[in-house]
Amino acid sequence: MFDLYGRGWQMLEGGLVTIQLCLTVLPLMIVIGLLGASAKLSQFRSLRIIGESYTVIIRGIPELLIILLIYFGGTIAVQNFVSWFSGEEVRVDIPAFWSGVAALALVQGAFASEVFRAAMQSIPVGQIEAATACGMTPAQIFLRIKLPQLWRFALPGLNNLFQVLIKDTALISVVGVEEIMRKAAIGAGTEKAPFTFYLVAMLMFLAFTTVSLFVFNRLEKRAARGIARA
């Protein structure tokens, strides 16, 4: 049944690329999100302004536009930079995969920074004061007090973001990365069976989002295991 005009394997390969995309963006998104959240809560006004404007700008622009901008514009930018740096004309090609990863990390990082900001703010001030009173350094406070709780407070938001991320990877097919949507488009075009191929693609995405939801719900339960429930 999963023969698909002999293209079943192609679709599975596409699925693998989609998973690769998601898992590559995830850590980048978390790092950018943490940096963004720290900038927003910083004591320095300039950092706060940078953090806030980053979110406001990225959230107002369609993901597709950012992907196109980075794919078409990023190559030129890197090329100019390298040429200027080395003093000679250099031709640079950024693979579509990595420009897609950069675009998604930039977008999801902006949303993640909001999630982490809210999570950081839900840590009771008393705990930070207590840690300071015990003589912990800021780094120790972050590692021992903030980070373990951040995880718990941020998980529901990250769950949501990961769902969005899985769906957003489909947009990268527009610049030619051969993930599920692109493979489906190729199959649909050559076999003249668009309905079948897109249906399969959608079912694959549905499976991914469902599994992700399940895993995150388990993680949420696990993260909350030490918390008394009302």
Added chain:
Amino acid sequence: MFEDFIYVLTKYDVWLWRGFLLTIQLLAISVVLGTILAIPLAVARVSKNVWVQAVPFGFIYLFRGTPLIGQLFMMYYGVGQLVADIDGIQDHWSWAYLRDPYWYCLLTFVLNTAAYVAEIMRGGIQNVPNGEVEAARACGMSPFTTYRRIIFPRMWQMIWPAYTNDVIFTLKATSLASTVTLIELTGAARKIVARTALPYEAFISAAVIYLIIVYSLTLAFKAIEKYLRRSDKRADNVQTKAKPVGP
């Protein structure tokens, strides 16, 4: 660099303007029709009958669990192909509409928006305090009247911030229309890039226009939120006035 911006903005201003108009049109129709469709979905979703609940649940699950671009391709290429295969359809008067990507786009956006808004509304309806609903029943209101007078106004108050976010998501989603050859704002920018090979100038110009739309929408929706919450404020005033004065 700036000359190129001015070049794009003066030479291709008509393309950007037409793209802007199509974006706004897609957004307005999707949000209005999507919201109207979401209301019965949300009401059915909170039904106590499992079978009534199942239909909107499946609908919402399918549309929220898959990427919009996939839904769009499925609709335009997939369903479009099935429609085109019908015998004699290409001589029928409706063929002019049935092959136009605009209608497929609109249909997809409306259904997608309906699914997301219905899910938000479900949360809102379930968070209306039970006492208010019981009070309405006790006053002899029919379920329909209860929804109209009590549940919906309360729901709108509660869901408005999330709804605002969703409208902005829909705005960003309309950019996908460019993948099925519609020339809305993103499509216009892509067309300019193809013509001039100036990706920064064209894409950033479009991005700035999107930001302006988002900013205006946010302002407008904040104003409406204030209107929706006007009764909250009054209750506050009454409370401050009613505070006992003196010992």
